[in-house]
Amino acid sequence: MLFETFRLALLTVARNKLRSFLTVLGIVIGVASVIAMVTVGQGSTAAVQSDVASLGSNLLMLRPGQPGRGPGGGQNDATPLSAADAEALLAEIPDLVAVTPVATRTQNVVYGDVTQTVTVSGTDNAYFPVRGWTLSQGRMFTEQELRAGTPVCVLGTTTAKALIGEGNPVGIQIRVGKITCEVVGMLTRREASTFGQDDNDTVIMPLTAFQRRISGNRNVSSISVTFADGLAAEAVTPKIQALMRERRGLTDDKADDFNVFDMKQISSMLTGITGTLTGLLSAVAGISLLVGGIGIMNIMLVSVTERTREIGIRMAIGATEGQVLMQFLVEAVVLSLIGGFLGVVLGLGLGWAGSVALDVGFAPDWRVTVAAFVFSALVGVVFGYFPARRAARLDPIEALRHQ
Amino acid sequence: MSMIEFHAISKTYGSGEAEVRALDQVDFAVEQGDFIAVMGPSGSGKSTTMNIIGCLDTPSSGQYLLMGQEVGGLDRDQRALLRRNFLGFIFQGFNLLSRTTALENVELPLVYQGVAPDERRARALEALDKVGLGSRAEHQPSMLSGGQQQRVAIARAIVTRPQLILADEPTGNLDSARSREIMELLRQLNRDEGMTVLMVTHEPDMAAYATRVATFVDGRLQSDVRQDAV
Incomplete structure (x- = not known):
C-alpha cells in the first residue's frame, strides 16, 4: 500500500514536471549550498592543517608590523627586519x-x-x-x-x-x-x-x-x-619579543612593531575563518530550506484545492482519512526528496568545482550529505502535513460537488 | 432483516430561522435484491437519503441500520470502511480520475482494500469485461465517450462485489440510447449478479427499469410501490 502510494505520488509529480521543479528549487538550493560549503570548507581546513603539519609545530614566524592586524597588517610602516636580526636571535636565545x-x-x-x-x-x-x-x-x-x-x-x-x-x-x-x-x-x-x-x-x-x-x-x-622539541611556543615567544624590542629600541611605553606568529595560531585562525564562513552559509542554506518548505506547502495547498473532487471520489470509494493524509504527505515528501537528491548532486558538483578552483582536496562529508538529504525529507513531512491534513478532513459530499 | 432500515430519520441543515429540514421522520427499508428507483423533485430529500444510505452523511436524528449495523454512531473512518467493503457508487458526472486509465480507475477500490496487484488487475479486467469495455482497459477517460465512461464507473462500483450499488442520476449526462444501455446493465447486475441497486433519478423512463419506485416530496416518503419492470 505504501509502495503504491509512492508510485502514485511519483506519477503525480511527473505529470507536472515544470511545476514540481519550481516547487523543489528552494530545497535544491538549500541542500546544494550546505553540501558545497561543507565540502569546500572541509577541503580548505584539511589543506591548512596539512600545511601546518608539513611545517612542523615547532615553527614560529616573525614579521614586521603591528600585532593584531593579521599577517602582513601594518607591515609597510614598521622598521623592516634584517639578516642581522636572524643572526642575533640564533646567538642570544639558546631555545632556538x-x-x-x-x-x-x-x-x-x-x-x-x-x-x-x-x-x-x-x-x-x-x-x-x-x-x-x-x-x-x-x-x-x-x-x-x-x-x-x-x-x-x-x-x-x-x-x-x-x-x-x-x-x-x-x-x-x-x-x-x-x-x-x-x-x-x-x-x-x-x-x-x-x-x-x-x-x-x-x-x-x-x-x-x-x-x-x-x-x-x-x-x-x-x-x-x-x-627545541619539548618547549612550548608560549614559552619561546616572550624571549623573542624581548630581544626584538631591545634590538628595535622600543621603550616601555611603545607597543610591539613586529609580530610573532605561532603556526598553531595561524592554523586555528584560518580554520576559524573557514568555520565562520561555513556556519554563515549554512544558516543561509537553512533559511533556503525553510523557504523551500513553505514553497512545498503552498503548492500542496493548491494541489489539494485543485484535486478536491478527486479526494471526494477516493473517499466515496472507501479511502480513510489516514489514507488520504498519507497520499498527500507522501507526495510532499517525494517532492522534497527529489529536491534533496538534486541538491546533493548539485552540491557535490559545486563542491568539487570549488575545491578544484581553490586547489584544495575534494573532501565531501558523507554524514553531512546524508543529513541534508534526510533533512529535506523532514521538510517535506513538516510542511506537507498541514495541506495533507486539510485534504483528509474534507467532507466527501462537499468534495464530490466541487467543480 | 432488511438490508437497509430507516427508523424516523430526520436531517436538518442550518439552525434557527435558516433551518432547512431535508428529511422529516422518514421510515424506509430496502430489501436484498431490490432494484429501487428513488424519485422526487429537487429539494425533496432524495439526494440526502442517498448520502445517508451511502454513509457519506449522517442523520440528525433517527436510526439507520445497514445490514443490521447501526451507522449513526460510527466515525468517519468506520463509515469509510463500510463504503469500501459493502457499497459501490455511480455518479451522474461519472467521477473517474482523469489522466488515469480505465483499468487503474477500476482497480482503485481494490487498492484501498489492500488486494495484491496481480489479483487486482485480474479482477478489474473481469469487471471491465462485464460492462463490455475489456478492450478499452488502457484508455484514459478523455478518450472514452460519456456512455463508456459511465460503464467504467459501473465497473469500478462492482469490482469489490458490493452488497449495494448506489447510483445518483446515472443517466443524467447521457442521451436516451446510451441511457437505456446503462439501465440494461444495471438491471443485468441486479438480476444476474444478485446486486441490490438503489438509483436516484427524476426520469420516469429510467425509473421504469426498477422493480420498486419510492417517491419523496418535501422531505417525506410520499409513495413506495412495487412494479413490473419494463
Whole structure:
C-alpha cells in the first residue's frame, strides 16, 4: 500500500514536471549550498592543517608590523627586519634550533620561451629544514655561494615542470627577473597549498643574491624560527619579543612593531575563518530550506484545492482519512526528496568545482550529505502535513460537488 | 432483516430561522435484491437519503441500520470502511480520475482494500469485461465517450462485489440510447449478479427499469410501490 502510494505520488509529480521543479528549487538550493560549503570548507581546513603539519609545530614566524592586524597588517610602516636580526636571535636565545631570514618577491621566471610568475625567496640553507623541505635533485647552496651572492637557485616541482616539463632541471640557466641564475637543485614535491597558492611553485636563492640583484635592499620579509622539541611556543615567544624590542629600541611605553606568529595560531585562525564562513552559509542554506518548505506547502495547498473532487471520489470509494493524509504527505515528501537528491548532486558538483578552483582536496562529508538529504525529507513531512491534513478532513459530499 | 432500515430519520441543515429540514421522520427499508428507483423533485430529500444510505452523511436524528449495523454512531473512518467493503457508487458526472486509465480507475477500490496487484488487475479486467469495455482497459477517460465512461464507473462500483450499488442520476449526462444501455446493465447486475441497486433519478423512463419506485416530496416518503419492470 505504501509502495503504491509512492508510485502514485511519483506519477503525480511527473505529470507536472515544470511545476514540481519550481516547487523543489528552494530545497535544491538549500541542500546544494550546505553540501558545497561543507565540502569546500572541509577541503580548505584539511589543506591548512596539512600545511601546518608539513611545517612542523615547532615553527614560529616573525614579521614586521603591528600585532593584531593579521599577517602582513601594518607591515609597510614598521622598521623592516634584517639578516642581522636572524643572526642575533640564533646567538642570544639558546631555545632556538634554527633561524632563517626570508625575503620574498613575485617575479617572472623565464626559460626558453616559457614564462612563469613565481614567488621567489631569498634565504639560507636553514630554510629547507625549517620549512620542512627536502631536495629530490641536486644540492643546497654552498657557503661560498651564500657569502658571495652567486646567482644560483633551487626550484619547486611545479615551477620546474612549467619550465622544462618532466625531468631534472639541475644545470640549466634560467632568468629570474633581470638576472640569469643557474639551477642547482629541485625540492621534493609536497601536497600542500594554502587557498590556491601551490607551495611547489617556488624559486629559492641565496639571500645575498636576492637582496643585491632582485630587491636592491637589505630587508627581510620574515624570519622563521624553530625551537627545541619539548618547549612550548608560549614559552619561546616572550624571549623573542624581548630581544626584538631591545634590538628595535622600543621603550616601555611603545607597543610591539613586529609580530610573532605561532603556526598553531595561524592554523586555528584560518580554520576559524573557514568555520565562520561555513556556519554563515549554512544558516543561509537553512533559511533556503525553510523557504523551500513553505514553497512545498503552498503548492500542496493548491494541489489539494485543485484535486478536491478527486479526494471526494477516493473517499466515496472507501479511502480513510489516514489514507488520504498519507497520499498527500507522501507526495510532499517525494517532492522534497527529489529536491534533496538534486541538491546533493548539485552540491557535490559545486563542491568539487570549488575545491578544484581553490586547489584544495575534494573532501565531501558523507554524514553531512546524508543529513541534508534526510533533512529535506523532514521538510517535506513538516510542511506537507498541514495541506495533507486539510485534504483528509474534507467532507466527501462537499468534495464530490466541487467543480 | 432488511438490508437497509430507516427508523424516523430526520436531517436538518442550518439552525434557527435558516433551518432547512431535508428529511422529516422518514421510515424506509430496502430489501436484498431490490432494484429501487428513488424519485422526487429537487429539494425533496432524495439526494440526502442517498448520502445517508451511502454513509457519506449522517442523520440528525433517527436510526439507520445497514445490514443490521447501526451507522449513526460510527466515525468517519468506520463509515469509510463500510463504503469500501459493502457499497459501490455511480455518479451522474461519472467521477473517474482523469489522466488515469480505465483499468487503474477500476482497480482503485481494490487498492484501498489492500488486494495484491496481480489479483487486482485480474479482477478489474473481469469487471471491465462485464460492462463490455475489456478492450478499452488502457484508455484514459478523455478518450472514452460519456456512455463508456459511465460503464467504467459501473465497473469500478462492482469490482469489490458490493452488497449495494448506489447510483445518483446515472443517466443524467447521457442521451436516451446510451441511457437505456446503462439501465440494461444495471438491471443485468441486479438480476444476474444478485446486486441490490438503489438509483436516484427524476426520469420516469429510467425509473421504469426498477422493480420498486419510492417517491419523496418535501422531505417525506410520499409513495413506495412495487412494479413490473419494463
